[in-house]
Amino acid sequence: MQKHLAAALLATVLTAPAFAATATVPRAVIADPPRDAAHPARNRQVLVLSHGGGMNALFMLAAGAGPKPTMVLLHGLPGNEQNLDLAQAVRRAGWNVLTLHYRGSWGSPGRFTLAGAGEDVEAAMAFLRQPDTIAQFGIDPQRIVIAGHSMGGFFAARYAATHDDVAGVVLLDPWNIGATGKHVAAHPETRQDAIADLGDDFGNSLAGTDAARLVAEAERHAQDWDLLDTAPALARKPVLIVAAEHGNAAQVAPLAAAFRGQRGAQVQAVTLPSDHAFADKRIALASITVDWLAARRPRAAPK
Numbered sequence: 331m332q333k334h335l336a337a338a339l340l341a342t343v344l345t346a347p348a349f350a351a352t353a354t355v356p357r358a359v360i361a362d363p364p365r366d367a368a369h370p371a372r373n374r375q376v377l378v379l380s381h382g383g384g385m386n387a388l389f390m391l392a393a394g395a396g397p398k399p400t401m402v403l404l405h406g407l408p409g410n411e412q413n414l415d416l417a418q419a420v421r422r423a424g425w426n427v428l429t430l431h432y433r434g435s436w437g438s439p440g441r442f443t444l445a446g447a448g449e450d451v452e453a454a455m456a457f458l459r460q461p462d463t464i465a466q467f468g469i470d471p472q473r474i475v476i477a478g479h480s481m482g483g484f485f486a487a488r489y490a491a492t493h494d495d496v497a498g499v500v501l502l503d504p505w506n507i508g509a510t511g512k513h514v515a516a517h518p519e520t521r522q523d524a525i526a527d528l529g530d531d532f533g534n535s536l537a538g539t540d541a542a543r544l545v546a547e548a549e550r551h552a553q554d555w556d557l558l559d560t561a562p563a564l565a566r567k568p569v570l571i572v573a574a575e576h577g578n579a580a581q582v583a584p585l586a587a588a589f590r591g592q593r594g595a596q597v598q599a600v601t602l603p604s605d606h607a608f609a610d611k612r613i614a615l616a617s618i619t620v621d622w623l624a625a626r627r628p629r630a631a632p633k
Contacts, residue, residue: 356624358423359616366393371421374467378430380453381446383439387430387454389467390421397464399473399497399626400426402454406480406505407528407544408535409435411607413479413502419616423623426469430454434537441538444481444507444547451476451485459495473497475626477619480505480578480606484557490567491560498568498626500619503606504557506581511552514545521545558588565592570622571599572615577606598622 371393377384392398401420405412409431417427432450434442455476457463464471475498478486483504490499514521529541548555569589573582579601586599600618604611 355613355617356419356423356620358620359419359613361422363393363422369393369395376457378450378454378457380433380450381440383433385430385433385438385450385453386436387428390417390427390429391467392421392424392426394424397468397470398424398426399475399623400428400458400467400469401475401477401500401623402428402430402451402458402486404451404476404478404482404486405429405431406478406482408532410531410533410535411479415612416616416619419620420623423620425475425623426467428454428458434539436535442536443539444544444551447481448485448488451489455489455493455495471495473626475500475623477502479503481507484555487557487560487564488555490569491563496567498570498623499564500622501569501571501582502615503572503574503577503579503608504582504585505578506557506585507548508552508554508556509558509581510545511548511550511555515549515552557585561585561588561592565589565595565597568596568626569598570619571597572608572618573599573601574606574608575601575603577604 372391374389376387376389378387420427431438432447433440476486476496477500479502483501484507490496514524524545525541571586573579589595589597602611608615
C-alpha cells in the first residue's frame with residue numbers, strides 16, 4: 331500500500347536507520363510450550379458489538395491460570411496480512427490476543443469507512459473493559475497493549491493518544507492517513523496513484539466502499555488525522571515502532587523522530603529491511619515484539 335506515495339516522500343524524507351534483528355530469538359517465537367492440561371491455550375470466537383453490528387473477532391487465549399496481559403491486534407487495509415503468526419507467538423509468550431474485523435470488512439456487517447474503523451477500535455477496547463469480559467476470558471485490565479499494522483497502527487496510535495487505559499502501544503509500519511491526505515491534496519496529480527495503491531488488493535474484503543472513496547476520506551481528514559499531532563500524548567506511553575524499509579518508512583521516520591523529541595519519551599524504533607507486510611522478516615518481527623512485550627509484563631513470560 332502507498333507505493334507511489336512512499337516513493338515521492340522518500341525524495342524528501344530520510345528513513346529511520348535499519349536495525350538488525352535481535353541476536354537471540356525468544357523461545358515463544360519458535361517453540362511450543364508444554365501443554366497446560368488444567369488451563370490450556372484455546373481460541374474463542376466472539377462478536378464485538380459496534381454501533382449495532384457484531385464484528386467478527388477471535389480471542390486467542392493464553393495457557394495458564396490467573397488473569398493475563400492482553401494485546402489487541404488490529405489489521406491493516408484491507409487486512410490480507412492478519413499477522414496471526416505474530417499473534418500466536420505473543421500468545422505463547424503468555425498474552426491473550428484479540429483480533430477482529432472492522433465493520434464492513436471480511437464478513438463483519440455494515441459498510442466500511444476509515445472513520446467507522448476508528449469507532450470499531452473504541453468498541454473493541456470497551457469490550458475488553460466490561461467486567462463480564464474480564465472475568466470470562468481472564469484479562470488483567472492493568473496490562474492491555476494495543477497494536478496495529480499499517481492502518482491498524484494508525485488507529486492504535488490515535489486510540490492510545492487519547493486514552494489512559496493502555497500499558498503500551500505497538501505500531502507496525504503504521505500508515506499516517508493524515509500525511510497521505512495532505513500529500514494528495516498538495517499534489518493532485520498523485521491522486522490516481524494513491525487510488526491505485528489502495529485498490530490493488532481489495533478483492534471482496536471490504537463492503538460499501540472503494541479506493542477512491544477512501545482516498546477522498548483521507549483528504550477530508552488531512553488536518554485532523556496527522557499522527558505527528560499525537561506525539562506529545564503518545565510519547566508518554568511505552569511505544570514500539572517497527573518500520574519496513576521498503577514499506578512506509580518514509581512516513582514512519584518523522585513520526586519516530588517526533589516521539590523521540592518529547593521529554594521523557596519511552597519509544598523504541600526499529601527498521602527492518604523488508605516490505606510493508608514484513609514478508610521475509612516474520613521471525614525478526616515476532617522476536618522484536620515479544621522481547622518488547624516482556625518489559626510490559628512484570629511476571630516472567632514463558633521462554
